[in-house]
C-alpha cells in the first residue's frame with residue numbers, strides 16, 4: 458500500500474492523490490492548479506505517474522481545482538473509470554467543458570496579441586481543447602450514492618459520504634485490503650460548514666487509520682451566518698429605497714444557489730420587497746441551478762420540505778434567468794429595484810464587469826461582495842474601498 462501526492466501539497470489547488478493497493482492504482486481527484494500565472498503553468502507538467510496505469514479516478518466534487526486536469530489525464534492515456542456521485546458527474550461535465558472553452562479562448566487571445574507584436578512568437582496552445590473535454594466525459598462510469606459502499610476491485614472498497622461543500626460533494630472512505638494488511642483511509646475533499654442552506658451537513662467520518670484532509674480555512678474562524686444574511690437584506694433594502702440596483706459578483710456553483718435561496722426566503726417572508734427583480738445573469742450559474750433542481754437527493758430536510766410544500770427557491774416571481782447576451786445587456790436599462798447576480802465571483806472576467814461599468818459610477822447603486830476576494834482582483838479593490846478602478850481600460 459502506498460499513497461503519493463501530486464497536487465494540493467504545500468498549496469491549496471490542484472488536488473490529486475494516488476493510492477496503490479493490491480495491484481491497482483486509484484486516483485483521488487485530478488484538479489487544476491489555480492492562482493498566479495506561474496502556478497497555472499504547472500498544469501502542463503508531468504503528473505508524476507503514468508496516466509495509462511491508473512484504474513480508477515474517484516472525484517470528491519466538481520470544483521475546477523479538483524477535476525480540472527481530467528481532460529489532460531485522458532489525453533495522456535488514462536482509460537480507467539471515473540466514479541463520483543450523480544450530481545458531481547453533471548456538474549463536472551459543466552465545469553470541464555467551460556474550462557476547455559476558456560483555455561481555447563485564452564490561447565486565441567494570446568496568439569492574436571503576439572501576432573500584432575512580433576511574428577516570431579511561439580504559438581500558445583490551450584492546456585486542453587473542447588474535444589479533449591468531450592473525450593474525458595466518455596470515461597465517466599458508475600455513479601455512487603452517499604453511504605453506499607462500492608467494491609471497486611478485490612481488496613478495494615470506496616464509500617462516499619456527505620461533505621456539505623457543494624452539490625454532490627463527498628468525502629471518500631477507502632477500505633483497503635492487501636495480503637494480511639487492512640487499512641482505512643479517509644480523503645476529506647473540501648469540507649463545507651454545518652447549518653448552511655440547501656445541502657446536508659458534512660457527515661462524521663468513521664474511525665480511520667489515515668486521514669488526508671484539506672485545511673484551506675483551517676486557521677480562521679468563520680463569521681456567523683445569520684448576521685451576514687441580515688446585513689445582506691439590509692443592504693438590498695437600503696439600495697432599493699434610494700432608487701438603485703444591486704450588483705452581486707458571484708461564483709456559479711453553490712454560492713449563486715445559496716443567494717437565490719435567501720432572496721426567495723426574503724421575498725416570501727416579506728423582509729424584501731415583493732417587487733424586487735432578481736436576475737441570474739450567468740449561463741454557467743443558470744445551468745448549475747438546473748442541475749441543483751435535478752438532485753433533490755442532496756438536499757437537507759428544510760430544503761426538501763420547502764419543495765414538498767410547493768415552493769421553489771430556484772423559480773419564484775421576479776426571478777429571471779438571462780442566458781443570452783442581449784438579455785444581459787437589457788438589464789442595464791433598469792434604473793432601480795434590480796438585484797443582478799453575475800460572474801465571475803472575484804470580478805476578474807465575465808458579465809459582472811459590464812454591470813460594474815454601468816453601476817459603479819451611480820451613487821444610488823450598491824455592490825455586495827459575498828465571497829472570498831483574492832488580492833489583486835477587482836473584487837478585492839472594491840472591498841478595499843478603492844476610489845477609482847479600471848474596467849475595460
Ligand SMILES: [Zn+2]
Pocket residue numbers: 518520523622647
Ligand atoms: Zn471545492
